[in-house]
Amino acid sequence: MNYYNEIKNRIIDNEIYTKVKDYSKERHKVITYYEIGKLLSEAGKHYGEGIIKKYSIKLINEVDKKYNTTNLKRMRQFYLMIEKGALIGHQLSWSHYKELIPLKDINKINYYVNICENNPITRDELKSRIKSNEYERLPEITKQKLITKEEYKIKDLVKNPIIIKNKYNYDIISEKILQQLILEDIPSFLKELGNGFTFIENEYKIKLGNKYNYIDLLLYNIKFKCYVVIELKITELKKEYIGQIQTYMNYIDKNIKTIDEEKTIGIIIVRKNDQYIMEYCSDDRIISKEYELI
Numbered sequence: 001m002n003y004y005n006e007i008k009n010r011i012i013d014n015e016i017y018t019k020v021k022d023y024s025k026e027r028h029k030v031i032t033y034y035e036i037g038k039l040l041s042e043a044g045k046h047y048g049e050g051i052i053k054k055y056s057i058k059l060i061n062e063v064d065k066k067y068n069t070t071n072l073k074r075m076r077q078f079y080l081m082i083e084k085g086a087l088i089g090h091q092l093s094w095s096h097y098k099e100l101i102p103l104k105d106i107n108k109i110n111y112y113v114n115i116c117e118n119n120p121i122t123r124d125e126l127k128s129r130i131k132s133n134e135y136e137r138l139p140e141i142t143k144q145k146l147i148t149k150e151e152y153k154i155k156d157l158v159k160n161p162i163i164i165k166n167k168y169n170y171d172i173i174s175e176k177i178l179q180q181l182i183l184e185d186i187p188s189f190l191k192e193l194g195n196g197f198t199f200i201e202n203e204y205k206i207k208l209g210n211k212y213n214y215i216d217l218l219l220y221n222i223k224f225k226c227y228v229v230i231e232l233k234i235t236e237l238k239k240e241y242i243g244q245i246q247t248y249m250n251y252i253d254k255n256i257k258t259i260d261e262e263k264t265i266g267i268i269i270v271r272k273n274d275q276y277i278m279e280y281c282s283d284d285r286i287i288s289k290e291y292e293l294i
Contacts, residue, residue: 003043004055007036011063026093033094037079040072052076077101087113095123099130107147108135114146118195132163154224154265157194161292162269164189173293178232179216181293193267196223206251215248226262227252236272237288242281249285 014032018025043051052072059067078101082088086100086109096116100109112135116126135143137159145152164181165188166173182189183202190197197219204218217230229252231245245266252264266286273290 001042003039003046003051004058007039007055008059008063010035010039011059011067015063027090029094030088030092030097033075034079034082034088036072037075037077040076041079044076074098074101081106081109086110089113089117091120092116093123096126099123099127103130105135107143111135111138111143111146134159137161137163154194154221154226154228155267155287158267158287158289159192160273161290162189162192164192164291164293166293170293173234175216175232175234178234178291182217182232190219193219193228196221197228198222200227206248206255208247208251213248218252221265224262224265225260227257227264229264229266231266231268232291233268233270235270237268237270237274237277239277241268241270241288242277242283242286245286246283 010032014029017028017032040052040055043055053069056067056069056072059072078097081101085106089096092113100112103109103112112126112130115121115129121129139156139160142152142156144150145156164178165185166181167184168181170177170181179202186199190199198221200218200220202217204215206213206215215229216232219228219230220226221228229245229248231241231248233241245268249264249266257264263285266283268286268288269291270288271290273288278288
């Protein structure tokens with residue numbers, strides 16, 4: 001086989017396709033680069049590693065300067081990544097894949113592919129989520145569920161720690177300031193919790209007996225059809241926090257939740273977790289996560 005001619009023909013075909021069919025050009029580019037990567041891999045087995053540099057020099061002269069050694073090697077890496085089990089997503093552009101190619105863990109790659117498929121995001125958004133170590137901050141049980149495609153629960157995708165942007169560089173953090181930082185970038189905060197979250201209200205007022213109490217943040221999850229109570233604490237986890245949030249959750253279940261909705265979930269966000277306390281929490285609707293200011 002003349003590998004160079006095969007590669008050149010696919011490149012020229014892709015260049016023509018890009019100009020003619022804008023609506024699907026990215027999909028065509030991804031497939032083309034996969035095929036080129038395969039040819040480069042096979043050519044390397046026959047002619048050695050130096051063949052990529054040789055092909056690159058000819059392609060730059062005959063087609064376009066963008067087909068340099070770096071880009072051809074990236075196409076080969078892309079092919080090898082797919083061969084190892086990475087998914088090809090319909091919503092991902094080549095720019096998305098360029099962010100994923102350097103990653104070594106196939107499960108991590110597939111996590112981000114699924115994010116792009118289910119929540120169309122730009123390359124810069126994907127880059128930001130990778131940089132924040134989003135996958136690494138998932139619970140280990142969640143990572144296993146993603147591999148086995150087991151159905152996950154609402155709390156499985158809550159990151160730990162939860163990243164909150166401290167854009168004013170506060171040195172001293174109070175619960176009010178923590179809440180303010182969250183409210184000023186509520187979309188980012190909701191993404192830290194997972195999928196399907198929507199904001200209802202902060203300082204949500206409820207009446208217990210003759211006294212008013214205030215829920216720090218009340219959310220709703222559309223996918224799981226349940227309310228979510230968020231309590232913010234700037235200390236390490238304490239057992240009394242569990243009793244407090246459980247009371248609020250029970251109030252929502254009794255007075256607001258409808259019969260066709262699931263029971264309310266509670267998330268305590270603290271400066272430092274204490275798993276010993278959580279081990280003795282009998283209510284599996286409650287989870288505790290740490291926050292980290294950046």
